[in-house]
Amino acid sequence: MKNKISVSVMCADLLALGKDIRILEECGVDMLHVDVMDAHFVPNLTFGPDFIKKMQAFTDLPLDCHFMVTDPWLMLGKLQLRPQDIFTAHVEVETDHAALASAVHDAGARFGLAVSPDTPVEALQPHLAYLDTVTLMLVYPGFAGAKMVEGIMEKVGVCRRFLDAAGYPGIEISVDGSVSCERAQYMAGLGASIFVGGTAGIYRKGMDLHETIPAFRSFIGG
Numbered sequence: 415m416k417n418k419i420s421v422s423v424m425c426a427d428l429l430a431l432g433k434d435i436r437i438l439e440e441c442g443v444d445m446l447h448v449d450v451m452d453a454h455f456v457p458n459l460t461f462g463p464d465f466i467k468k469m470q471a472f473t474d475l476p477l478d479c480h481f482m483v484t485d486p487w488l489m490l491g492k493l494q495l496r497p498q499d500i501f502t503a504h505v506e507v508e509t510d511h512a513a514l515a516s517a518v519h520d521a522g523a524r525f526g527l528a529v530s531p532d533t534p535v536e537a538l539q540p541h542l543a544y545l546d547t548v549t550l551m552l553v554y555p556g557f558a559g560a561k562m563v564e565g566i567m568e569k570v571g572v573c574r575r576f577l578d579a580a581g582y583p584g585i586e587i588s589v590d591g592s593v594s595c596e597r598a599q600y601m602a603g604l605g606a607s608i609f610v611g612g613t614a615g616i617y618r619k620g621m622d623l624h625e626t627i628p629a630f631r632s633f634i635g636g
């Protein structure tokens with residue numbers, strides 16, 4: 415699996431987002447990570463389906479959509495996913511994940527589940543048959559620039575072994591929250607292949623995207 419950079423849009427200069435996206439394309443990032451929050455599942459509010467539609471019309475880059483919402487169906491119903499997009503709901507949300515995955519797959523896109531820091535990877539067990547990706551949260555979801563939960567990076571190795579042992583070596587592991595270059599390199603060694611770059615890895619103070627993206631790439635390899 416190629417190691418991929420997914421840049422967190424909520425960390426960009428939102429008033430100059432179009433310009434930023436063109437630079438991200440130029441610099442060869444692999445995806446854009448779109449954090450959708452509903453001020454209910456998490457105590458913050460960000461983008462919604464209309465914003466995602468505008469993004470889809472503006473760029474061919476895959477959108478790695480991370481839904482921190484209690485009703486992922488409401489979001490799915492308002493979207494037209496493209497084959498390159500990923501729809502990620504939270505495993506902690508009570509819903510029919512199998513049906514949700516099947517609706518996402520019908521649209522030709524990929525389906526993922528995100529796992530909050532306090533949730534064990536075993537919670538994924540009933541969902542393995544229809545998962546394309548797993549997003550491991552290294553921070554409590556809801557905010558950019560949050561502090562990494564101590565010891566949480568080891569969960570990547572635990573998750574990789576869990577997925578492999580269950581017969582699903584093809585499910586990709588994404589890591590989200592406080593992913594610096596050094597942490598990304600460490601977690602690449604543990605089996606992660608998608609790295610969400612926010613304030614810790616890509617939008618670093620005083621540094622230009624033309625510097626931070628190649629640097630991040632050199633740490634994750636590939």
Ligand code: DX5
Binds near residue numbers: 422447554557558610
């Ligand atoms: C956290 C979000 C992340 C975040 C990652 O809830 O899901 O995407 O923006 O970036 P940093 O590096 O700021 O934690």
Ligand code: ZN
Binds near residue numbers: 447480
């Ligand atoms: Zn996210």
